[in-house]
Amino acid sequence: MTELHAGLVISHLGKGVAVEVDGNIILCQTRRKLETVAAGDQVMITIVAKDQGRIEQLLPRHSLLERPNKGRKTRPVAANIDQIFVAFATEPYCDFLLIDQYLAICENRNINALLIYNKSDLATVDSIEQELATYQNLGYTLFRVSAIKNQGIAELQQALCKKISIFTGQSGVGKSSLTNALIPDKELKTNTVSATTKHGRHTTTAATLYHLPAGGDLIDSPGVAIFGLAGLSENQLAYGYREFQAFIEKCKFNDCRHLLDKGCAVRVAVENGTISLARYQRFLKLREKMPTR
CATH class of the missing domain: 2.40.50.140 (Nucleic acid-binding proteins)
Structure with a gap:
């Protein structure tokens, strides 16, 4: 055998x-x-x-991230992830719609989501700080870091220890700078894998797992939106907004879409200020973006 x-x-x-x-x-x-x-x-x-x-x-997976593939199919990006760090910055502009999309997917995939505010040494506008306060009030951990100035990297290393993590976020927010700050010998490790497997450099087209010097693993994945709303239903998208969850079960109808539906507890919570209006409006936009089934 x-x-x-x-x-x-x-x-x-x-x-x-x-x-x-x-x-x-x-x-x-x-x-x-x-x-x-x-x-x-x-x-x-x-x-x-x-x-x-x-x-x-x-072997069985405890989590899986997928991205849209041809047609309505999906393709796995990374498996057994414990936590996803959603990176953003003031430059380029802060795309809170994309952040909400990532958080909704994590909520449904049972993956812990954390936020990284990179380039936090740059001036911050009040509207961004208001949004960040909303996320923190919902229980999301926020790291303020600067990869260039090496600020907050030690705290990030501690959070990555003993877990499999992945960074995501829009292009230009400094994910590569963060990865390089955490894995100083990344280039060497990449070349070693290429040499061992007789492949030249730059042939890695998918996500790559690196062992971190301080413990834990980081999966580095090229591309901007590595995973879309593929695989999520409208009900799951609503559940992905963590502050909706307590109200969803109070809606009059089980198939409530949280739009203009009669007896919608979510909309009442928005109207009385319990749920952030900005987050609710982004939920409506994501609903429109969902693949038609």
Whole structure:
């Protein structure tokens, strides 16, 4: 009987998958019947030659992030994530609609969401501070950091310890600067994986998992909106707004859309100021953006 080895998926490289087994990188092919694996997946592999293997089993996941693929299908981006850090900054402008979208997905995927305000050494406008206060009142942890000035990085390292995390956020907010501040030898690690698997540099097209020097793992994923609203229903989107949850069950009808529906407890809470009007308006915009089924 062929011996099975437990491995951790690091990234997709070309047509192969880089899997870490006992600290070594093995380039693997996947059994045809297996579903697509992603960075962070735990797998069982067989070794077929030096530094080469085959993924035989995909072990159960406790979380999965997906992005829209062709048609209505989705493609896994990263698996077994414990927490997602949503990064934003005053420059470029702060896209709270995108932030709400990420938070709603995390709420439904049972992944802890935290906020990173990067470039926080720059001047902040009052409207942004008001929004940040709303998020903090909802229980979201906020880190104020500056990757350039190395401010708040130690607190961030502590929060990343012993967990698998991923950074997301719009382009230009400094995710790469943050990743480089946390993984000073990132370039070296990337080159080592490429060399071991006989692939040149820049062939990594998907998310890549890095071990952090202070403990924990960080999945670095290229692209802006790595996961959309694919896979969420209208009811799940409403549930994704954490402050709606207590009111949803008080709505008169089970299929309440929280628009102009009769007896909507969510809208009453908005009208009396219990729920932020700005967040409710963004919920309505996201509802319009949802893929039609």
